[in-house]
Amino acid sequence: GTKTLFLSDLHIESDQGPIMDSLLRILHNDAKGADAIYFLGDVFEAWIGDDDDCPAADKMAEVLSSLSQNGTGIYFMHGNRDFLLGDEFASRCGGKLIDDPTVVDLYGQRVVLMHGDSLCTRDSAYMEFRQQVRDPAWQQAFLARPLLERMMVAQQLRQQSQAANSNKASDIMDVTHEEVIKSLVKHDVNLMIHGHTHRPGIHTIRLPEDVNGSTEAHRIVLGAWDQKAWILEFRPDGYDLKPVAHQSA
Ligand code: LP5
Ligand code: MN
Numbered sequence: 001g002t003k004t005l006f007l008s009d010l011h012i013e014s015d016q017g018p019i020m021d022s023l024l025r026i027l028h029n030d031a032k033g034a035d036a037i038y039f040l041g042d043v044f045e046a047w048i049g050d051d052d053d054c055p056a057a058d059k060m061a062e063v064l065s066s067l068s069q070n071g072t073g074i075y076f077m078h079g080n081r082d083f084l085l086g087d088e089f090a091s092r093c094g095g096k097l098i099d100d101p102t103v104v105d106l107y108g109q110r111v112v113l114m115h116g117d118s119l120c121t122r123d124s125a126y127m128e129f130r131q132q133v134r135d136p137a138w139q140q141a142f143l144a145r146p147l148l149e150r151m152m153v154a155q156q157l158r159q160q161s162q163a164a165n166s167n168k169a170s171d172i173m174d175v176t177h178e179e180v181i182k183s184l185v186k187h188d189v190n191l192m193i194h195g196h197t198h199r200p201g202i203h204t205i206r207l208p209e210d211v212n213g214s215t216e217a218h219r220i221v222l223g224a225w226d227q228k229a230w231i232l233e234f235r236p237d238g239y240d241l242k243p244v245a246h247q248s249a
Helices: 018-028 055-069 087-092 124-133 136-143 147-166 177-187
Strands: 004-007 036-039 073-077 096-098 102-106 109-113 191-194 201-211 214-221 229-235 238-244
Touching: 018 055, 018 229, 055 073, 055 087, 087 096, 109 177, 124 136, 136 147, 177 191, 177 201
Parallel strands: 004 036, 036 073, 073 096, 109 191, 191 214
Antiparallel strands: 004 229, 102 109, 201 214, 229 238
């Protein structure tokens, strides 16, 4: 193997514009010959069902399925904006949906992958909202509604979310440190990769107990794509979290 790429929080709304341009460029260049690409959630600004075949989704399916045919594994994890993304869209991309969390072996290192929202336990309004919309019965009822109605609900939820967030202290929207440690211990790993918080960075964590032979762990946080693109490139000899400038029109 050569490399594995991780991306999240692209928040794609359109097949036009800097975000889609950067994604297509990265998929054509950096992703060539990669072992796998993991999308760790919130690829789309709002996903209202696989039956909404928007141009952006079509474009992604086209490019990703050709990468997949050339041997690159394509994996999708749900985010809080696109948790309704289903097997149908994943397979149109030649990919698979994976659970949140998922533990993978990357060139000999065990790593836990997450979207990141489940770690934000101090955001109790969000935790309650999450529990409600992740209920299968609730989702089934929502998906049975007409597309236009679903679009309007999504738009409304986005507005309510933005309004709610502007009143939240910024630290409650970050991960809870104890939850991070719990999860590292539970999965017996020294490395975690997630997105969601839009605070790209690499954190060193002191563990209260020996985990998988060490008391040190790292948490890699992917970045959101509003200002620039972010990719984590993972190789057998190490990793880089890289910002990539959007090309101006
Ligand atoms: O997304 P972002 O970055 O703005 O903030 C998130 C949390 N918000 C969300 C809501 C999504 O943005 C909404 C997108 C929906 C698209 C899918 C459509 C399908 C919907 C139907 C499903 C069956 O995830 C935000 C966090 C923030 O991350 C940081 O972690 O704080 O949480 C909230 O904003 C939640 C609010 O605090 C409380 C909820 C307000 C809405 C109330 C309606 C509840 C009933 C639902 C009925 C439709
Ligand atoms: Mn998110």
